[in-house]
Amino acid sequence: MPLTWTNTLSIGIRQIDLQHQELIELINALEAAHASGQRQAALEEVLPKLSAYVLFHFATEEAMMPRTLGDHAERHRLQHQVFTERVEALRSMPPERIDLAELIAYLKQWLVEHIMKTDRELARLIAANSR
Ligand SMILES: [Fe+2]
Numbered sequence: 001m002p003l004t005w006t007n008t009l010s011i012g013i014r015q016i017d018l019q020h021q022e023l024i025e026l027i028n029a030l031e032a033a034h035a036s037g038q039r040q041a042a043l044e045e046v047l048p049k050l051s052a053y054v055l056f057h058f059a060t061e062e063a064m065m066p067r068t069l070g071d072h073a074e075r076h077r078l079q080h081q082v083f084t085e086r087v088e089a090l091r092s093m094p095p096e097r098i099d100l101a102e103l104i105a106y107l108k109q110w111l112v113e114h115i116m117k118t119d120r121e122l123a124r125l126i127a128a129n130s131r
Pocket residue numbers: 061076080114118119
C-alpha cells in the first residue's frame with residue numbers, strides 16, 4: 001500500500017510539509033518499481049534519488065533548529081543520523097542481497113513515526129520559541 005499524504009501528517013511548517021510530501025512520493029515510486037518487478041530501476045534510479053533527497057531534507061530541518069532547543073536538537077539529529085547510516089549501509093551491500101520489501105516497509109514506518117513524533121515536536125518548539 002502506498003503512503004498517502006493527509007493533513008494528519010502536517011507539522012504546520014509549509015516548507016517541511018512539502019519536503020515530506022516529496023519523500024512520500026519517492027518512497028511510493030520505490031514501492032511501485034519493486035511491485036512491477038523493476039528491481040534494477042528501484043535500486044539504481046529511485047533509491048539514489050531518495051537518499052540524496054533525504055540528506056537535503058534533514059539539512060533543511062537541522063538548519064531550523066535554534067540553539068535553545070538544546071535536548072531536542074540533539075535527539076532529533078541523532079535520529080536523522082541513525083536513519084542515514086542504516087540506508088547507506090544498505091546501499092553499500094551487494095545489490096542482490098538487498099531486501100527491497102523490507103527496506104520499503106522500514107522507510108514508510110520510520111518516516112511516519114518520525115514526522116508524527118519528532119518533527120511535530122520540532123514545529124511546536126519553533127512556534128513556542130518565536131512567541
Ligand atoms: Fe526530522
